[in-house]
Amino acid sequence: MTRTASCSCGRLRVGCEGEPQRVxxxxxxxxxxxxxxxxxxxxFFREQxxxxxxxxxxxxRQADSGFRVTFHFCPDCGSTVFWKPERxxxxxxxAAGAFADPTFPKPANAVHLESRHSWVGDL
Structure with missing residues (x-):
């Protein structure tokens, strides 16, 4: 299975083969x-x-872990489509939303819960 993610204007696209390693x-x-x-x-997909x-x-930018993260965004519409975490x-x-696929696998974990908005999950 190949999934395609794209920016808002469609000029930056990413094709991903198989299932994500994690969400x-x-x-x-x-x-x-x-x-x-x-x-x-x-x-997260295997680089290959x-x-x-x-x-x-x-x-x-430097992540809270101290490692760098390189974000790739469309120079035309500004949408962040993918990134490379140094760690x-x-x-x-x-970006899961860049697939625009309501059947995309749901997240298996959540991180940085200390910054979670109190109302998330209440709706």
């Missing part, structure tokens, strides 16, 4: 700022199962 929900403040939502959801198409701009060099993280 995680992150409540950290950096993910909240990056997504404009109360959390981010990352699908990911093929990118189109141009991307980069943003590098997981064999994996590529893809």
């Amino acid at each position: 995680s929900l992150c409540h950290c403040l950096a993910c909240q700022k990056r997504t404009g939502s109360t959390y981010g959801i990352a699908a 199962d990911v093929v990118t198409h189109g141009r991307s701009s980069l943003y590098v 997981l060099p064999d994996l590529t993280a893809v």
Whole structure:
């Protein structure tokens, strides 16, 4: 199975072969700022199962773990589509929402619960 994630304008795409190694929900403040939502959801695929198409701009930041994360976003529409976490060099993280697939696997874990908005999950 191949899934395709893309930015809002469709110029930056990522093809992912097979199932994600894991899907995680992150409540950290950096993910909240990056997504404009109360959390981010990352699908981690083996690097060799990911093929990118189109141009991307980069943003590098240090994670709470001390490792760097390199985000790839569309230079035209600004959507973050995928990122490379230095602490997981064999994996590529893809924004789960960029697949625009309501049948996509749900997260198996959540991290940075200390930053979770109190109302998340109440709706």
